Amino acid sequence: MRMHPTLPPPLIFLLLQPFLCSFHLISSLSSPNPDPPSSAPPILDIPSLMSKNGCKAFASLLTSTADAADSYSSNLDSGLTAFCPIDRATNTFLPLFKNLTADDKLSLLLYHAVPLYYSLRMLQSNNGVVNTFATDGTTKNYNFTVQNDGEAVTLQTQVITARITDTVVDRDPVAVYAIDSVLQPPELFKPVAVPVPAPAPAHDAVADSPKSGKSGRNHTTPSGADGPASSENGKSAEQEAADANAAASSRRLFAGAAAVVVVLVASF
Numbered sequence: 089m090r091m092h093p094t095l096p097p098p099l100i101f102l103l104l105q106p107f108l109c110s111f112h113l114i115s116s117l118s119s120p121n122p123d124p125p126s127s128a129p130p131i132l133d134i135p136s137l138m139s140k141n142g143c144k145a146f147a148s149l150l151t152s153t154a155d156a157a158d159s160y161s162s163n164l165d166s167g168l169t170a171f172c173p174i175d176r177a178t179n180t181f182l183p184l185f186k187n188l189t190a191d192d193k194l195s196l197l198l199y200h201a202v203p204l205y206y207s208l209r210m211l212q213s214n215n216g217v218v219n220t221f222a223t224d225g226t227t228k229n230y231n232f233t234v235q236n237d238g239e240a241v242t243l244q245t246q247v248i249t250a251r252i253t254d255t256v257v258d259r260d261p262v263a264v265y266a267i268d269s270v271l272q273p274p275e276l277f278k279p280v281a282v283p284v285p286a287p288a289p290a291h292d293a294v295a296d297s298p299k300s301g302k303s304g305r306n307h308t309t310p311s312g313a314d315g316p317a318s319s320e321n322g323k324s325a326e327q328e329a330a331d332a333n334a335a336a337s338s339r340r341l342f343a344g345a346a347a348v349v350v351v352l353v354a355s356f
């Protein structure tokens with residue numbers, strides 16, 4: 089660059105400054121920064137990834153709660169599995185969230201991440217209790233149970249059961265999955281009565297039977313009772329179908345016989 093001879097040097101500098109600045113900017117943009125090793129993985133922006141994958145509402149709760157966002161990002165190297173409720177779930181939950189104290193809001197957000205990396209395959213094949221960022225080491229609270237349900241993976245908190253609906257990112261040591269419900273820890277929300285997973289044992293069934301049994305009869309032969317479907321109007325659908333079939337075939341039979349008769353008559 090040539091300097092204009094008639095201008096005093098400070099003025100020239102002032103005139104040139106915008107160009108110098110932009111030149112500097114361009115050169116720093118275009119030249120690859122040699123300092124970080126090229127093998128370093130790009131920094132994952134967890135809330136942004138969530139936001140772009142159906143969890144915008146949850147991502148904005150995260151970013152507006154600094155301590156929560158920091159916990160998530162400080163575990164990106166050591167291992168992180170996060171679960172983001174989809175927008176429909178988060179928006180439904182929002183009134184309950186707003187009712188929580190600041191501490192409890194933080195706990196709820198921290199409850200959605202586990203300080204270990206789990207691929208989907210690992211989640212599908214390992215059932216059990218996991219601790220979260222909200223877990224206090226001594227009491228081991230704020231945990232939930234990973235339980236696979238066929239190919240699907242569910243997270244059970246004693247209050248609700250969420251299901252993984254999508255993989256947002258899975259790049260060891262970081263995984264983020266979308267889930268269909270907000271995880272509500274029993275520490276903050278009333279646990280629901282655990283539904284009885286298996287039919288009640290025999291002695292309970294006896295006590296229950298008078299209520300459900302019709303006309304006070306014993307339920308000792310259930311298979312016999314509902315064997316042939318005997319509807320009040322008489323024939324079952326199966327029987328009617330069978331009858332119709334029989335009628336049709338007898339018509340065919342009759343037509344065939346008539347034809348034979350006609351042929352016989354004609355031959356005389």
Ligand SMILES: *[C@@H]1O[C@H](CO)[C@@H](O)[C@H](O)[C@H]1NC(C)=O
Pocket residue numbers: 183184187
């Ligand atoms: C919020 O808390 C108040 C007081 O505990 C309660 O009356 C209200 O029903 C709560 N709102 C929701 C949406 O749960």
Ligand SMILES: *[C@@H]1O[C@H](CO)[C@@H](O)[C@H](O)[C@H]1NC(C)=O
Pocket residue numbers: 217227228229230231274275
């Ligand atoms: C899970 O959390 C409950 C408290 O909600 C605690 O009593 C229990 O010991 C924890 N279980 C495990 C396996 O850490």
Ligand SMILES: *[C@@H]1O[C@H](CO)[C@@H](O)[C@H](O)[C@H]1NC(C)=O
Pocket residue numbers: 304305306
């Ligand atoms: C039901 O069966 C028990 C024996 O299993 C019998 O003592 C009882 O009388 C029966 N009740 C009725 C209503 O048939």
